[in-house]
Amino acid sequence: MTDKPQGFDTLQIHAGANPDPATGARQTPIYQSTAYVFRDAEHAAALFNLQEIGYIYSRLTNPTVSALAERINALEGGAGTICCSSGHAAQIMALFPLMGPGRNIVASTRLYGGTVTQFSQTIKRFGWSAKFVDTDDLDAVRAACDDDTRAIFCESIANPGGYITDIPALADIANGAGVPLIVDNTSASAYLCRPIELGATLVVNSTTKYLTGNGTVTGGSVTDSGKFDWTASDKFPSLSEPEPAYHGLAFGPALGPMAFTFHSIAVGLRDLGMTMNPQGAHYTLMGIETLSLRMEKHVANAEKVAEWLEKDSRVEFVTYAGLKSSPYHARMSKICPKGAGAIFTFGLKGGYDACVKLIDNVKLFSHVANLGDTRSLIIHSASTTHRQLNEAQQVAAGAAPNVVRVSIGTEDADDIIADLDQALAKATA
Structure with missing residues (x-):
């Protein structure tokens, strides 16, 4: 050495x-x-x-x-x-x-x-x-x-x-x-x-x-x-x-x-x-031996999934800082130059009920109270991880009732998108 x-x-x-x-x-x-x-x-x-x-x-x-x-x-x-x-x-x-x-x-x-x-x-x-x-x-x-x-x-x-x-x-x-x-x-x-x-x-x-x-x-x-x-x-x-x-x-x-x-x-x-x-x-x-390899894939997948969600008419907003539309995008180059991570939220136009239906209909995603896994994970924060907070606190924390959090994994990005697409169709039918 x-x-x-x-x-x-x-x-x-x-x-x-x-x-x-x-x-x-x-x-x-x-x-x-x-x-x-x-x-x-x-x-x-x-x-x-x-x-x-x-x-x-x-x-x-x-x-x-x-x-x-x-x-x-x-x-x-x-x-x-x-x-x-x-x-x-x-x-x-x-x-x-x-x-x-x-x-x-x-x-x-x-x-x-x-x-x-x-x-x-x-x-x-x-x-x-x-x-x-x-x-x-x-x-x-x-x-x-x-x-x-x-x-x-x-x-x-x-x-x-x-x-x-x-x-x-x-x-x-x-x-x-x-x-x-x-x-x-x-x-x-x-x-x-x-x-x-x-x-x-x-x-x-x-x-x-x-x-x-x-x-x-x-x-x-x-x-x-x-x-x-x-x-x-x-x-x-x-x-x-x-x-x-x-x-x-x-x-x-x-x-x-x-x-x-x-x-x-x-x-x-x-x-x-x-x-x-x-x-x-x-x-x-x-x-940790594979951290950099995994993070590169996490970020690449998150960028692709977030861009797809942002264009979807069933989705009200996407908070991913890797999107050019994000108010935090300019800050990313200074704080996180290799990417904005793989955790973000998106809001559904159907509100709380649509979020619950989405969660109940995903197949590839795992509905768990965790993040940062190689598997794609999803959760409705307002009814789980942030349930103990009042609605004002939930909104301040970015976990409003109409919001779903995703932790994008390292699977094939097209498969992740396909799973969200079929679940969104059932959630907003």
């Missing part, structure tokens, strides 16, 4: 995947072990003091999971990455070192419905809160930030509508407020969008989706850019001051760019227990 920076296609196969030192196995083994033997008492103490890198207990770190974290970190261009049990777990893990009772985040209104519920309801039990703002209104985002704000949160390509977020603009606001910008990159993946290069501090992923790509396991990741100075103010005491939950270690001063990552392992995973299992990590490692 040379010292020249490696390309994405190389990193997605080789990053974090050295041959097993014991056996020479080329594929990363599944280290199905809960604990690891220390060489001696001094070695154990060094591990617990974070003076030496190694393995203690699989709730904290595991060799298979660590290989996945290293690969995701290489693709996102971060300083450090942790993996955990789901995308929702990743969001809590991202916020955990930053927040405290009475603190808030400023969050986009265009988020996955489960995230809206997590931020509007669940985090209240921790004494945290969220202010939801249309992130296209930069003045509103700026005005929402106050002395208790600890982060701004958005999605690179918003689920379900496929809207593309102006990450550099939000990063400027976050920098001005002295807080990190957290970007959920699930719908894009690092192949289509590189949030850290655009100014994000933290990137979260549901590895369940495009990174794994085959609908087999759940998982999440948090990648830290390593560029945010946690000691620049008193807003983040868990990182800047002695941490009472870890024998008084001041993570920021002691660990610099790796402070967030090590805190997330030593305190976050230790106490929250949102651990990724090694077999799940193994599936995701194998999935």
Whole structure:
């Protein structure tokens, strides 16, 4: 290997995947072990003091999971990455070192419905809160930030509508407020969008989706850019001051760019227990090996399907940012230069009832609460993933009652279109 920076296609196969030192196995083994033997008492103490890198207990770190974290970190261009049990777990893990009772985040209104519920309801039990703002209104985002704000949160390509977020603009606001910008990159993946290069501090992923790509396991990741100075103010005491939950270690001063990552392992995973299992990590490692190939096909299919839907008289609108008619099309070249992803919505002129009939009559599409699979997936968000929201929240999130969300797979595009055509005929008869 040379010292020249490696390309994405190389990193997605080789990053974090050295041959097993014991056996020479080329594929990363599944280290199905809960604990690891220390060489001696001094070695154990060094591990617990974070003076030496190694393995203690699989709730904290595991060799298979660590290989996945290293690969995701290489693709996102971060300083450090942790993996955990789901995308929702990743969001809590991202916020955990930053927040405290009475603190808030400023969050986009265009988020996955489960995230809206997590931020509007669940985090209240921790004494945290969220202010939801249309992130296209930069003045509103700026005005929402106050002395208790600890982060701004958005999605690179918003689920379900496929809207593309102006990450550099939000990063400027976050920098001005002295807080990190957290970007959920699930719908894009690092192949289509590189949030850290655009100014994000933290990137979260549901590895369940495009990174794994085959609908087999759940998982999440948090990648830290390593560029945010946690000691620049008193807003983040868990990182800047002695941490009472870890024998008084001041993570920021002691660990610099790796402070967030090590805190997330030593305190976050230790106490929250949102651990990724090694077999799940193994599936995701194998999935990532073909990420760029799959994303290219996803995007090509999505563009063809969206163009067909836009011309169909039974369809009221299509939200795909890859369409020249989209208000987000110009932004795509700056944020997602390789394509607008494969998730979008379309509205039916028959409203809610037509959407339900469409769902009930597709054959190739799978009606599931997931996205990012090689299979084409479809769902009526208002009656499922966004059902817990009121209608105003559904509309704000891009999941109005007359809207269907599709995740376009890697099948033959003509077959995808044929299935939608026959289902639309039955839904609007």
